[in-house]
Amino acid sequence: MLFALSMLLSQLGQQAVEVSIHYSLERHSSVPFAEAGRKVLPAPCQAEVCTLELLVPEDMPAPIHVMYHLDPFYQNYPNYIQSGSRKGAWPQLTGKILSGDELRKHCPVTATRESAHGSFFPCGLQAGSFFNDTFKLRRAKDLKELFINESSVAREDDLKRMRNPPGYPNGEDMEWLFMRYPEVISLAEGVKNQRFAEWMRPSALPSVLKRIGQLDEPLSKGETILVEIGLRFPASTIDVEKELVLLSPSPIGGSSHALSRFLLYASASCWVLALIVLLCEKCCKRPLGHPRFERMRIAQDSESSESDGAV
Secondary structure: OHHHHHHHHHHHHOOOEEEEEEOOOOOOOOOOOOOOOOEEEEOOOOOOEEEEEEEOOOOEOOOEEEEEEEEOOOOOOHHHHHOOOOOOOHHHHEOOOOOHHHHHHHOOOHHHOEEOOEEEOOOOHHHHOOOOOEEEEEEOOOOOEEOEEOOOOOOHHHHHHOEOOOOOOOOOOEEOHHHHOOOOOOOOOHHHOHHHHHHOOOOOOOOEEEEEEEEOOOEOOOOEEEEEEEOOOOHHHOOOEEEEEEEEOEOOEOOOHHHHHHHHHHHHHHHHHHHHHHHHHHHOOOOOOOOOOHHHHHHHHHHHHHHHHHO
16 A cells, blocks of 8 residues: 555656755755755855856746745744744734833844844844845746746735734834845835745744745746846855755645655565564464463473483
8 A cells, every 4th residue: 555655656746847956055955865856956156146047857837836945944943933923023923012121021132133223023033034035037038037926925824913013114213024124025015925924934844945936837848047046145154055946846746756765665664574474473373372482481491490300
């Protein structure tokens, strides 16, 4: 059963087309088999804005998910998760302005709540580490820009819970999100920005793979795409590798090489264990109600008693 399931997942996963551009200088991975079945193109960026060429390896039907991958990035640390919870910045994310002792209580680390321009809104480690690299895609043949649709990046229930405070943006001593990340978040959006709302849902794994948006038009095999990347996120200071991922999904989402291999190894282990049980049943079968190897124990006891009698 596991073998059949692994074969099914492998076949379905092969329908996904995924290509990644590794554009940071760092190169490490928290998962040893992370690149299995993936096409990763090393193209490090060293300028603040760089343009890279991407050769489409296979036909990629729409919709094409545009995502970023940070590895390793530990959003699953308790302190990190707490910074966006009810004990952290969550009151601000739902439209409440904190000040004084209340602000220090929810964001105890000074660097995550105050700057030279005023108090951060929202405060906290999670909001302060928002990934704000920018991406633009163009077809090389006619320089036509590919529109990245960001309308469905975050979950609808996340967006419904988040609110800007009454009178937003008010307060001269506040540093709002659009002031911290003007290249990604607009004044009108604030905490309801799609990418920010997606970022505030922490990843459970030691890496982060989140959506930027999607392309609603297909890409053809052999086509060259110009990728313009604006470097904002300081990956070099925290030893994090950055990748841009384009994924034309399969019926089960992405590729399933790792999962299908795991199920294949699990099925092989089950067959080996079943063979061992069968050999034990055939070669050293025990009578019902008797412990296994009882005859050997009786023989050893008899030999021991004979040796004691001879002495």
